Amino acid sequence: MSRTLLPTIKDLPSHAGIRSTLPPAxxxxxxxxxxxxxxxxxxxxxxxxxxxxxxxxxxxxxxxxVIFISDTHADAEAFEASLVASGGVQLNDTPGQGRFKLTKQGKKAEFIIGGDCLDKGPSNLQMLRSLKRLYDLGARVTLLAGNHDLRLMMGLLAMQQKRHTGNEHLFARMGKKVIPLFREVFDSWPERNWLKGVPDADTCRSLLLPADDWFERFPAHAEGILTEAGVARELKKMRSKASSFERHCLNAGMDIRTVYAVARHCQRLFLHPKGEFYWFFKKMQxxxxxxxxxxxxxxxxxxxxxxxxxxxxxxxxxxxxxxxxxxxxxxxxxxxxxxxxxxxxxxxxxxxxxxxxxxxxxxxxxxxxxxxxxxxxxxxxxxxxxxxxxxxxxxxxxxxxxxxxxxxxxxxxxxxxxxxxxxxxxxxxxxxxxxxxxxxxxx
Incomplete structure (x- = not known):
């Protein structure tokens, strides 16, 4: 038997219809x-x-x-191409994303989405809409929690809670990788008066970023929960993220007041029962x-x-x-x-x-x-x-x-x-x- 090819595996999925070089054997x-x-x-x-x-x-x-696809990181095109590569869906003739249907294999299979659907870009919202399309087609879908997905949820939840040492860093902890999502949301609702009723910049900064003395308070708060190495790693990570977050937002064309307004809108999209993406965290296991x-x-x-x-x-x-x-x-x-x-x-x-x-x-x-x-x-x-x-x-x-x-x-x-x-x-x-x-x- 050849050490390279396995001609006995006859059921490799068909990859027809996607712009990608995939293995033929x-x-x-x-x-x-x-x-x-x-x-x-x-x-x-x-x-x-x-x-x-x-x-x-x-x-x-x-x-x-079982078809397992993980870490799509807000690339809807890559997600849909991967669905096709698995043999679970085929693309419709009409152009555009979210235009696919289940194959015979896809109707039999279970799709397990392994988390990290969000962050990095370029298409957070379309990624979620493509995933929702898979649910709407009646596919068996299991959505697993990823660290990037949960960081968004916790950052949005922390905004709603009384601030204390355990939660005041969680918004900034999302880091620069969440900024493409915020920019997408900002661009997707151009008719909104984003800054109406938004506090001044210093107030927004105090509501989103950890206070200067948080770094002195955190080790005692984390004692018995994190290891010594874990505390050191968290402090190092947060010093970098907290000091650079506003600069990364400005590089994306959003000041701190705009970011605060967009984050509030994301709360409505993801955490409110009538929000378009409320289902996302609700279905997560x-x-x-x-x-x-x-x-x-x-x-x-x-x-x-x-x-x-x-x-x-x-x-x-x-x-x-x-x-x-x-x-x-x-x-x-x-x-x-x-x-x-x-x-x-x-x-x-x-x-x-x-x-x-x-x-x-x-x-x-x-x-x-x-x-x-x-x-x-x-x-x-x-x-x-x-x-x-x-x-x-x-x-x-x-x-x-x-x-x-x-x-x-x-x-x-x-x-x-x-x-x-x-x-x-x-x-x-x-x-x-x-x-x-x-x-x-x-x-």
């Missing part, structure tokens, strides 16, 4: 340095090493295809499981592994929704939020062997997530013996430009009931195929 999922033991002879053997000690018959596969696969935005820690194993996903998702409307500080620096923030850094809550044993014990064999972007398509990695399918393939054009990637990103990760995982990306010449079973049993 598949290969055994190549494993990068650090994914598994590099001393093993080839990718097939290293794939098998990734799933030991769990044999292939220990894995439970979803009954319907923290985790989703199907078969042996756990889907989330970023990763796990020991506390969340135990909660999932002992309480189950339904209770975890319910606790997530309740926590969003309580103390924002306690939520954002908790194990719940670590699920959409962690990159397994020293400042993040730890995942140890004990946590992996907990999650393995309840039947989870792999995490499928975004958050850690990759420039050569999806990646497989082991963390403390737990298989991670890293599926953030750098879709939005602003990030791609910064990383030297061409054009609009496009791709999807498919968990197929035929007992394999397919990773499709226009940044890799083949569709990567991973099967938790020996590819040549006779060997």
């Amino acid at each position: 598949s290969c055994v999922w190549p494993l990068e340095k650090g994914s598994a033991d590099s001393r093993l002879r080839d990718d097939e053997m290293r794939q098998q090493a990734l799933i030991d000690p769990y044999p292939a018959d220990d894995w439970r596969w979803p009954k319907r295809p 923290l985790v989703r499981r199907t078969g042996s696969f756990l889907f989330l935005h970023a990763g796990l820690d020991d506390v969340m592994s135990r909660d999932i194993a002992e309480r189950g996903l339904k209770k975890v998702n319910k606790r997530f929704r309740k926590a969003l409307h309580k103390d924002l500080f306690s939520f954002y620096y908790s194990s719940l939020a670590n699920t959409f923030r962690t990159k397994y850094r020293a400042a993040d809550l730890p995942l140890s062997d004990a946590g992996v044993q907990q999650i393995h014990g309840c039947g989870v064999r792999a995490l499928v997530h975004g958050h850690i972007n990759r420039t050569r398509g999806q990646r497989l990695a082991l963390r403390q013996g737990l298989l991670h399918v890293e599926a953030d393939i750098t879709l939005d054009r602003n990030s791609r430009r910064q990383e030297g990637l061409r054009g609009v990103g496009c791709g999807a990760t498919i968990i197929d009931p035929g007992r394999h995982i397919i990773g499709i990306s226009n940044d890799y010449p083949f569709a990567k195929v991973f099967r938790p079973a020996p590819l040549n049993p006779a060997r």
